[in-house]
Amino acid sequence: MTDAGRSEPIHRVMRSFTAGMRAHGATSLSQRAPLLQNLSGVLSMASGVLEQHPALSETAVRVALAELDTLKTPLKGAALRQALVTALPPGRAAALIEVEDEPERCGIAEQTHRASVRLNETSLGTAGLPVSARLTLIRADTRKELAQDLDVAGAAARLAERFSREVRAQNVGALIARLGDTVNAMLDLRQRAADQSFLRYRLHEVNNDVRVVVPEVLWDLCSDTALVTRSVRSVPLSDVAALRAHGIEPVDLIATWIEAFFEIALGEGVYHAGLEAAGAAVSIEPDTFGRLVLDGDSPLTFFAAHERSFLVTGSDALLRGDHKAAAREHMRHGTPGKHEGHETQQTVRVEATYRREAERFAGDAHRHRTVSDLFTALGKGPLEHAFADAHTGIASRAALLARSAQSIEEMAQRIAPDIDVWKIARRVIVRLALDQFSSHGVMAQVVKEAVHWPHALPRVPNLLSDWVARQNRRGVRARSDPIR
Numbered sequence: 397m398t399d400a401g402r403s404e405p406i407h408r409v410m411r412s413f414t415a416g417m418r419a420h421g422a423t424s425l426s427q428r429a430p431l432l433q434n435l436s437g438v439l440s441m442a443s444g445v446l447e448q449h450p451a452l453s454e455t456a457v458r459v460a461l462a463e464l465d466t467l468k469t470p471l472k473g474a475a476l477r478q479a480l481v482t483a484l485p486p487g488r489a490a491a492l493i494e495v496e497d498e499p500e501r502c503g504i505a506e507q508t509h510r511a512s513v514r515l516n517e518t519s520l521g522t523a524g525l526p527v528s529a530r531l532t533l534i535r536a537d538t539r540k541e542l543a544q545d546l547d548v549a550g551a552a553a554r555l556a557e558r559f560s561r562e563v564r565a566q567n568v569g570a571l572i573a574r575l576g577d578t579v580n581a582m583l584d585l586r587q588r589a590a591d592q593s594f595l596r597y598r599l600h601e602v603n604n605d606v607r608v609v610v611p612e613v614l615w616d617l618c619s620d621t622a623l624v625t626r627s628v629r630s631v632p633l634s635d636v637a638a639l640r641a642h643g644i645e646p647v648d649l650i651a652t653w654i655e656a657f658f659e660i661a662l663g664e665g666v667y668h669a670g671l672e673a674a675g676a677a678v679s680i681e682p683d684t685f686g687r688l689v690l691d692g693d694s695p696l697t698f699f700a701a702h703e704r705s706f707l708v709t710g711s712d713a714l715l716r717g718d719h720k721a722a723a724r725e726h727m728r729h730g731t732p733g734k735h736e737g738h739e740t741q742q743t744v745r746v747e748a749t750y751r752r753e754a755e756r757f758a759g760d761a762h763r764h765r766t767v768s769d770l771f772t773a774l775g776k777g778p779l780e781h782a783f784a785d786a787h788t789g790i791a792s793r794a795a796l797l798a799r800s801a802q803s804i805e806e807m808a809q810r811i812a813p814d815i816d817v818w819k820i821a822r823r824v825i826v827r828l829a830l831d832q833f834s835s836h837g838v839m840a841q842v843v844k845e846a847v848h849w850p851h852a853l854p855r856v857p858n859l860l861s862d863w864v865a866r867q868n869r870r871g872v873r874a875r876s877d878p879i880r
Contacts, residue, residue: 470507471535472497483533483622491515491617493526500530501693505538505583508693510627513617528627529614532693534583536621542583546576582695585623589613592625592692595666599690603664607656609684611691625692628684633676636811642680649678650812651820653688654804658824662708665699667796673803702729702786703793705832710774712829715822717758719751726750726777730784746781753777766805767821771798 471479476497481489491513499507511531553569581587596610609628617624631638633653636646657671669675670690677689690696699707706725713722723746732742753773756765775794778787805817 470499470502471533476509476533479533479536480531480622482536483619484617485619488617495531505535505542506532506585506693507535508532511624513614513624515614515616527614528629529617529624530611530627530691530693531617532585532623534585534621539583539621542579546572546579550576584620586618586620588692588695589615589618589623589625591696591698592623592690595668595690595696598664598666599660605656607652607688608660609679609687609689611689613692623692628679628689628691629681630677630679630689633678633688634673634807634811639678644678644686647812647815649686650808650815654808654815654817654820655824656688657800657804658821659828661699661797661800662704662824663828665701665704667697667699667793667800668694669696670694672800673807697796699793700789703790706778706790707771707774707793707797708825708828708832710777711770711825714750714754714757714770714774715825717754719747719754722750722754722774722777723747726781726787729778729786729790730782732781732783742781742783746777749777749780765818766801767817768798768802768805770821771795771801 470476476495480492480495484492493512493514495511496509499509501508509531511529512526513529513531514525515527549572550569553563553572556563557569592610593613593615596612599605599608599610611625611628614624614626631642633639633646633649639646639649653671653676660671661667668690670677671688675694677691679685679687679689706729709725710722713719713725723743726746727743753776756773757770771794775791775798778791778794782788782791801817801821808815808817
């Protein structure tokens with residue numbers, strides 16, 4: 397089978413299964429069978445990645461869901477109002493003063509509107525006063541159809557795997573299961589609200605980062621299917637004329653944006669769609685003027701600690717041409733099976749992969765490379781030598797950063813061609829790599845862990861008591877069994 401046809405079993409299974417249900421089922425069964433229009437759109441946009449690297453399914457689906465426009469006409473008027481009454485917490489719909497009919501942004505199952513709300517209590521002491529807000533609503537009908545699509549696709553995959561070796565080899569059932577987990581996670585607005593609140597705490601209260609503004613989540617109005625945050629008036633970063641009309645110099649802001657993206661992604665381990673080229677916006681509010689706006693309706697992803705560590709250490713190793721350091725970091729996250737001779741052979745192959753990629757960036761070789769090329773190269777090792785689940789996750793994160801870096805470089809070239817994206821990214825990577833082994837880095841890690849201390853410290857006496865008891869029991873057993 398050719399690379400171009402690798403993802404074909406997925407589409408073929410769904411098409412044939414649904415067509416069969418419509419052809420042979422009764423009217424009621426046909427009405428219950430979804431047309432798979434929502435899921436097919438996602439898979440079509442993600443198929444370019446799925447064809448070559450099924451392991452990158454999570455990233456491919458996340459990107460497709462974020463970029464896919466709504467497949468239906470957005471809710472408006474009375475239908476929108478009724479949907480909001482259902483989605484908001486009981487009795488909270490009365491807090492809505494006004495909701496603009498035309499959505500500012502639409503996704504496959506969500507739409508975001510500007511609104512004016514009245515709050516009973518706020519952290520800024522504006523109780524009872526109208527507050528400008530952004531309201532994101534999950535469409536119950538589309539969400540239900542997506543769930544049906546996933547159920548049908550899963551059933552189709554399980555049925556096809558019983559009769560087709562090709563489908564079993566593609567592991568389509570597992571892919572559909574991962575797709576379902578990704579879709580459910582992205583459409584959980586209560587989780588997105590929690591993530592947004594944590595990001596606000598990290599960037600504002602811990603880091604005091606004056607480059608960005610993270611709007612406050614209005615928790616009284618949030619639910620699993622509704623997310624309400626304060627609204628920050630802004631203009632798109634790509635709109636040079638609008639920026640200059642408000643007295644903002646685009647060139648200086650582009651450099652700040654590039655630095656903030658890489659520092660937040662690699663330093664904090666947070667990937668926010670509001671810092672991508674397509675979603676970047678700049679505040680024009682007096683108190684946050686000129687800051688990058690990270691709105692809550694933009695999806696965000698948290699990198700695991702080991703993923704962030706590999707991205708920093710691995711990219712720094714490639715920049716220095718140290719393929720052995722990159723290979724060591726790779727093996728630290730998973731090793732091949734311990735068969736005689738096999739582990740050594742795999743280690744040699746891993747080093748060869750990183751040596752090949754390191755040669756492209758060491759010294760002056762990077763002059764013809766981009767930051768996107770760097771993260772693409774970094775992801776090749778975990779993708780080609782995935783000895784553990786951690787490697788698959790790392791490859792997925794590297795692919796996500798490579799895609800974003802490409803769009804950043806394209807927009808920077810268009811708006812501020814004199815800005816050297818490579819130089820800024822390299823400076824951030826080198827600094828973060830040094831911080832990991834410096835006293836400053838240790839203190840930064842302590843600060844990060846400190847947020848968990850209020851929960852962990854009360855357990856310390858009990859843990860110490862349990863440890864002492866275990867040591868005593870071991871001592872008793874050792875004395876009663878001297879041979880052992």
